Amino acid sequence: MLTRLRRRLMGLVVALSMPFLPFPPNLLTILGLLMSVLFLLSVRYEHLLLGLVFLLLSAYFDVIDGTVARMRGVPTPRGAFLDSFTDRLSDVIYAFAFLYLGFDAKWILALASGALLVSYARARAEGVLGTRLEGIGFMERAERLIAIILVYLLFMLGYVRASLLVLYVTVALVWITVFHRFIVYFWMISRSPPRAPWQWWPPPPGPP
Template sequence: MAVNAYFRTSTDKVVLPIGRGLARAGLTPNGITTLGLLGVILGITILLLGRPVLGGWIVAFATILDAFDGTVARLTDSQTEMGAFYDSVADRVADATIFAACAWVARDQPLVFTGVMIAFATALITSYIRAKAESLGFDATVGLIERPERVAIILPALGYGFLGWGAWLLAVGGAITIAQRLHAVMSQARERADERTSDER
């Protein structure tokens, strides 16, 4: 199970006060999403220009800021389907930007480059499984590696020079997460089918 699932109560003690502060400052959920995405792009640009530690910290701050858009939306009662859609798309763009930078850094290291590509693929598939499952009425929030864990692993790995270890850790963890989510959805599908069979008898 991912970190969010275990420690939601504890993290809310920190997240909610900050979210209230952002709301009082006049920041909207979509505005926070946009700032987070722009921060990721800026940080990655700085990283690729030869300042990996500074760039990594900027990306980390932007990613943390982006985590508050949903909180502010709930606190201000401004949750919308369009806002959720925009947040999801922005997250995927940010992920692609980070992994593109990883691929560029690892372009002359075949083993590391392969790990980055597998990690990116598992990240995309993990997100797709959840989105598709929820569209069909299933829950697919289980798994070892979700976005917060991915970012917490890949940014230090990229900024401090151990990208190979971080990429392969995400590649393996991502594959496990895919298996966990597929198992969860298939179990729910079987339960739903059994319930329909029972109702028809």
């Protein structure tokens, strides 16, 4: 959902990316993952304000790394894979952080597993259809990051019930997105032209 809005706010995203334009995009991706690890450690040792700083930095690097790659003219399949892989690692790290905060493990597991399935559905469908797919569903990566920050901020300020309410709504929307993507992608794949077997898998090696 916010993917469409982000296109309209591209000027702001570009401005946020400018300070890090000299840096390799993959380095920014790794920094985002490092910030999520520091967020987890801050929560583990009850430095909640410091944890908020690291959480915001993690989200910041997650937003700008792809933009920096495009501005530098160096987007690569390797960078896209690294970005996607570290995003999934960050999702798991966030889940562990909220477990340390004392949130119900069932809800955190539901959030983490739903987030992974949302991302997997898109990745698998893109692999099958051979085209880029985004903007389908309520809770893409950007929306989930905003929700996670809001849950954490409310909890840190002492509004525990409000943070739980936001968590419950987020989990519900994440799983709605899972099934929404399944239906949409399944329909798109069903309508795509049939492929020969060698178009789904690498062709067998030829004669020596």
